[in-house]
Amino acid sequence: MTTLVLCVDRANDIGRKSGLSTPVVGWEAVRSLVTDVGLADPEDSSVNCLLEALRVTRELRDEREDAEVAVISGTSETAVGADRAVAVQLDELVATYDVESAVVVIDSAEDERLVPVVESRLRVDAVDRVVVRQAHDIESTYYLLKQFLADEELRSTVLVPVGVGLLLLPLLLVQFTPAVALAGLAALLGAVLLYKGLAIDEFLSNAPEQVRDALYSGQVSVVTYAVAAGLAIVGLFLGALAIRNPENTSEELLVPSLLFVYHTVPWLALAALTASAGRLLDELIGNEVVSTSYMNLPFGVIAIGLVLRGFAGFLLERQGELAHLVLFGRLELSPVQRLVLFILAGIVISLVGVRISATVSDETLEDVTDARAENET
Incomplete structure (x- = not known):
């Protein structure tokens, strides 16, 4: 057998209404299952899903392909348990039959979530979504x-x-x-x-458990996240204090916003840098290997902060809200020179981050290669 036509039922409506346990394999067994489910609930769309699986199997056989039809369902009350039950049934089918590919037949968005589970075990050639036509009255x-x-x-x-x-x-x-x-x-x-x-409700429901696990596991990021939150609050507060209430002229409405950005960006960048440093330490302590993205993040935060502060300072200096920048107590920079200096500093820091990340990645790859070579020896 090369192709398995698979009818997937995540909610276990088929098993609950027919009283049978899945997987159900074979043309005659699925035909009998259609009758049982249809008699139990004629309005259930699972009947159409089963009939569509039979139709697809017949078409494949008419084209001289070796195909078989099967039905699997989630036999658990929880979503995770249902997905794992489907995975177990699918593993049983793969171990019992010589399956090379699958055609998945579904009738709802909930069942479609199981397609990646099937794809992790079989090559999925097609996904057939059954939509039941209704009379519009x-x-x-x-x-x-x-x-x-x-x-x-x-x-x-x-x-x-x-x-x-x-x-x-x-x-x-x-x-x-x-x-x-x-x-x-x-x-x-x-x-x-x-x-x-955005599934914020799921994030909030899982947040206490994640925080508890982080505290019990002794992750450094828990402390750095708290410090980062404090730094962000300080930055927002100082940015709000820096705003002066201009007169009611439309030309000056932009100045308070620029002042807020100019005084807030360094603190927000410091907060992001603190949080990323904690995450970097967690990766280094837990895995002893740091990915490139975690290495790039601190440098990217500093570079973006410099560029934003440079543009805000340039505009404020042009409006006379800031004094000219003086380097080393002697060299006074114009607004354009100030902007160019901040932009160049951001570019240089980002390039340094890319270089360091590439070096660390190369060294990590060499260490992994040497370790594999030693194990093979």
């Missing part, structure tokens, strides 16, 4: 809404933010103008969408 819309309201995850993701927005809209209209109320409501809904879309 009032009755179909009613059933779609009913299924939508029955999904707890969709309710919490969509209905809760919309409900909160509708409750806040009258309060905003009473206190503010309609334009301000609508702008605030749009900002709230946009923040909620970004919160879910």
Whole structure:
């Protein structure tokens, strides 16, 4: 057998409704499974997914290819457990049958997350996504809404933010103008969408465990991150103190922003440098090998900080907000010379970082090669 037509069911709807354990392999076994699932729930899209797997298998056999159909599903309540159950079933199929490639048949975005699991064990030639056609009338819309309201995850993701927005809209209209109320409501809904879309909720839920693991493992980055946060707060505070309230002229609105950037950038660069140094020490202590990206990061932070401070200083000096830069107590630089000096310093530091990273990478590669040679000897 060379091609395996694989129907993937991450939520285990097929196994739960048919009462059978997966994997189910073979044309007749899958045909019987279609009947069992269809009788249990005729509205389930898994029936169409199984039929599509049978259809693809028949087409491959008509083209004189050696193909077999199989069904695997996640037999666990948790997402990680379901993925691992699918991986175990797939390993069983690969060990039992002489499989060279696979055609994956899925019917939902959730099942599509298992495609990388299949790709890690077999060459995937195609992914067949089954989309069930529905009649676009009032009755179909009613059933779609009913299924939508029955999904707890969709309710919490969509209905809760919309409900909160509708409750806040009258309060905003009473206190503010309609334009301000609508702008605030749009900002709230946009923040909620970004919160879910960027998976910030998952990050916040995993953050305490990650911090606890970092503290127990004695990582240096925990302390440096705290120091970096303090330095960033100091920089923002000093930048805010440096802002002077100009008169209400549109020409001077840019000056406070430049002053804020000029006084904040060194502290923010120092904070980023501290955080990257802690991460670099963790890599060096834990792996005894530092990747090129971690070596480049401190130099890149310093270079960007110099360039930003140079441009901000150039503009402020042209506006008379800063005095001319004097080097060694004698050499006074013009605004253009000041800008060129900062830009050149940033370029030189970035080049030094690239050179050091390349040298460290070469030495690490030589050490690994020598170690392998000694092991082979």
